[in-house]
Amino acid sequence: xxxxxxxxxxxxxxxxxxxxxxxxxxxxxxxxxxxxxxxxxxxxxxxxxxxxxxxxxxxxxxxxxxxxxxxxxxxxxxxxxxxxxxxxxxxxxxxxxxxxxxxxxxxxxxxxxxxxxxxxxxxxxxxxxxxxxxxxxxxxxxxxxxxxxxxxxxxxxxxxxxxxxxxxxxxxxxxxxxxxxxxxxxxxxxxxxxxxxxxxxxxxxxxxxxxxxxxxxxxxxxxxxxxxxxxxxxxxxxxxxxxxxxxxxxxxxxxxxxxxxxxxxxxxxxxxxxxxxxxxxxxxxxxxxxxxxxxxxxxxxxxxxxxxxxxxxxxxxxxxxxxxxxxxxxxxxxxxxxxxxxxxxxxxxxxxxxxxxxx
Amino acid sequence: xxxxxxxxxxxxxxxxxxxxxxxxxxxxxxxxxxxxxxxxxxxxxxxxxxxxxxxxxxxxxxxxxxxxxxxxxxxxxxxxxxxxxxxxxxxxxxxxxxxxxxxxxxxxxxxxxxxxxxxxxxxxxxxxxxxxxxxxxxxxxxxxxxxxxxxxxxxxxxxxxxxxxxxxxxxxxxxxxxxxxxxxxxxxxxxxxxxxxxxxxxxxxxxxxxxxxxxxxxxxxxxxxxxxxxxxxxxxxxxxxx
Ligand SMILES: Cc1ncc(C[n+]2csc(CCOP(=O)(O)OP(=O)(O)O)c2C)c(N)n1
Numbered sequence: 001x002x003x004x005x006x007x008x009x010x011x012x013x014x015x016x017x018x019x020x021x022x023x024x025x026x027x028x029x030x031x032x033x034x035x036x037x038x039x040x041x042x043x044x045x046x047x048x049x050x051x052x053x054x055x056x057x058x059x060x061x062x063x064x065x066x067x068x069x070x071x072x073x074x075x076x077x078x079x080x081x082x083x084x085x086x087x088x089x090x091x092x093x094x095x096x097x098x099x100x101x102x103x104x105x106x107x108x109x110x111x112x113x114x115x116x117x118x119x120x121x122x123x124x125x126x127x128x129x130x131x132x133x134x135x136x137x138x139x140x141x142x143x144x145x146x147x148x149x150x151x152x153x154x155x156x157x158x159x160x161x162x163x164x165x166x167x168x169x170x171x172x173x174x175x176x177x178x179x180x181x182x183x184x185x186x187x188x189x190x191x192x193x194x195x196x197x198x199x200x201x202x203x204x205x206x207x208x209x210x211x212x213x214x215x216x217x218x219x220x221x222x223x224x225x226x227x228x229x230x231x232x233x234x235x236x237x238x239x240x241x242x243x244x245x246x247x248x249x250x251x252x253x254x255x256x257x258x259x260x261x262x263x264x265x266x267x268x269x270x271x272x273x274x275x276x277x278x279x280x281x282x283x284x285x286x287x288x289x290x291x292x293x294x295x296x297x298x299x300x301x302x303x304x305x306x307x308x309x310x311x312x313x314x315x316x317x318x319x320x321x322x323x324x325x326x327x328x329x330x331x332x333x334x335x336x337x338x339x340x341x342x343x344x345x346x347x348x349x350x351x352x353x354x355x356x357x358x359x
Numbered sequence: 360x361x362x363x364x365x366x367x368x369x370x371x372x373x374x375x376x377x378x379x380x381x382x383x384x385x386x387x388x389x390x391x392x393x394x395x396x397x398x399x400x401x402x403x404x405x406x407x408x409x410x411x412x413x414x415x416x417x418x419x420x421x422x423x424x425x426x427x428x429x430x431x432x433x434x435x436x437x438x439x440x441x442x443x444x445x446x447x448x449x450x451x452x453x454x455x456x457x458x459x460x461x462x463x464x465x466x467x468x469x470x471x472x473x474x475x476x477x478x479x480x481x482x483x484x485x486x487x488x489x490x491x492x493x494x495x496x497x498x499x500x501x502x503x504x505x506x507x508x509x510x511x512x513x514x515x516x517x518x519x520x521x522x523x524x525x526x527x528x529x530x531x532x533x534x535x536x537x538x539x540x541x542x543x544x545x546x547x548x549x550x551x552x553x554x555x556x557x558x559x560x561x562x563x564x565x566x567x568x569x570x571x572x573x574x575x576x577x578x579x580x581x582x583x584x585x586x587x588x589x590x591x592x593x594x595x596x597x598x599x600x601x
Contacts (some may be wrong), residue, residue, distance in 0.1 A: 050440045055466035062430035062463070069424045070404075074437070076529050097585030200422040200438065202445050204401040210416045211424040247367070324393055 015152025061089030071199030091130030095213030250279025380580025382570025429460025471528025489575030
């Protein structure tokens with residue numbers, strides 16, 4: 001059973017986490033994600049879990065590390081400057097192979113930037129962000145409903161792969177309110193602890209468990225790295241997610257994610273109404289990037305005479321563009337439209353860009 | 360015949376990597392004896408620091424986690440909050456607890472987390488090769504204070520235990536030393552109290568241990584013990600602070 005309620009993106013993410021059986025939240029206030037921490041403060045204790053307002057993002061991510069080390073579903077959230085502080089902790093979480101969900105409601109940067117929506121943390125999220133060879137799985141919702149619905153998936157993926165997950169939204173998604181379906185309390189995932197044999201629970205009737213990322217013996221750290229790489233390869237093969245529109249007939253394919261994809265979708269619909277052959281790829285996973293889809297399009301699996309032209313639209317300056325170019329690998333032309341620091345490419349700008357590039 | 364001395368169950372019977380005369384070994388021994396005496400080995404979750412004791416989990420025979428440098432008390436906070444039935448302690452050096460981790464230390468203490476903190480004050484950074492610590496004495500030479508610590512440039516030895524003791528949520532703070540067998544026995548008593556407090560749900564308890572680092576003090580072990588008595592304990596008075 002489900003019911004429909006009006007929530008902001010930030011609140012929907014928090015509710016989605018509670019629905020997923022998240023039992024621990026720690027965070028530090030920062031705009032534009034403050035509704036998330038407040039929602040958790042109000043609702044996590046009611047759900048029987050632990051809420052802590054941490055003294056900093058550093059403390060918050062390390063609290064998540066601790067909670068997760070006991071086998072508890074744990075998350076934190078922040079916005080861009082706070083995410084920079086969390087990177088050390090995320091690297092430790094990746095190195096110790098702990099599951100964790102980290103939400104970044106992006107704002108304009110660099111530095112203190114401002115609180116307008118942006119997508120400028122794409123590199124930080126998809127490339128690792130902290131030190132060492134690691135990847136987070138990165139999920140990018142584009143509606144308030146999806147922001148809610150991706151949370152249970154995030155916790156499942158985190159547990160399945162013992163890996164940090166980043167949910168990457170932006171200030172607009174975080175703040176906007178939409179009516180969404182949420183699970184009724186009774187149908188929530190039972191908030192009982194999932195048994196994880198590696199978790200720290202006290203060494204009763206078993207050998208002690210250790211959570212660590214330090215490997216000093218010759219070859220031991222390389223072994224861990226090879227194990228991580230093997231895991232990342234499996235994730236790349238199995239977890240690419242996207243939404244697409246009109247790919248079979250598209251001559252111009254817009255690639256956009258999150259809130260930008262919604263604006264792009266409106267542009268696509270307008271252009272389609274005028275008979276223009278425009279399509280859309282909306283990556284839902286930014287890492288792994290849905291490169292297989294692009295490879296398939298270009299290898300003719302979608303039965304096309306001419307290779308389409310790609311237009312990457314971002315609220316940043318050519319970050320996802322690099323992933324599209326890597327996937328296209330020189331086999332098609334890739335154009336770019338992007339603004340950041342408060343500027344959001346508009347429907348009209350997308351339409352006129354498509355006209356200019358010959359769509 | 361009555362057995363009067365044995366190896367602690369909670370301490371693995373393997374050689375440690377610690378230098379001769381180092382206080383970490385003595386403290387590991389005390390902690391594991393206490394855990395056995397309190398019969399809590401199967402309930403304990405320990406947080407090893409980044410510092411010379413970084414691989415304490417190789418020596419301790421119970422559940423352990425690493426924590427990034429300075430973040431032990433954030434990690435411990437969450438573990439204890441989600442598993443109050445466990446006995447959670449951190450083991451931290453002066454750099455870990457009173458420099459890079461000062462924020463986590465003060466706020467865990469101020470929240471009154473029901474945790475046990477073992478704070479090893481050796482007035483130096485051991486692991487990275489003998490640099491100045493927040494607790495380095497005035498005039499003490501280290502690799503980053505080649506002419507001795509000067510108040511004018513490096514400030515004074517940080518008395519974090521006294522600072523924490525003023526917080527209402529902090530329940531127990533004691534400073535002990537390892538410089539002779541009598542002091543070691545007092546140290547054991549204080550550490551045991553800090554664990555007992557957690558078992559009794561009393562709240563945040565910290566024991567600061569003045570601990571020798573002969574290697575980076577450039578002394579032999581006997582000189583190091585005497586230097587604690589004659590210099591360190593003057594700056595950091597022993598006894599119950601709260
Ligand atoms: C973020 C970070 N900065 C610096 C270091 C390097 N480092 C490791 S241990 C340490 C200081 C250790 O001193 P202390 O905490 O007093 O413990 P001791 O080694 O003396 O027991 C430093 C600076 C690190 N590992 N991580």
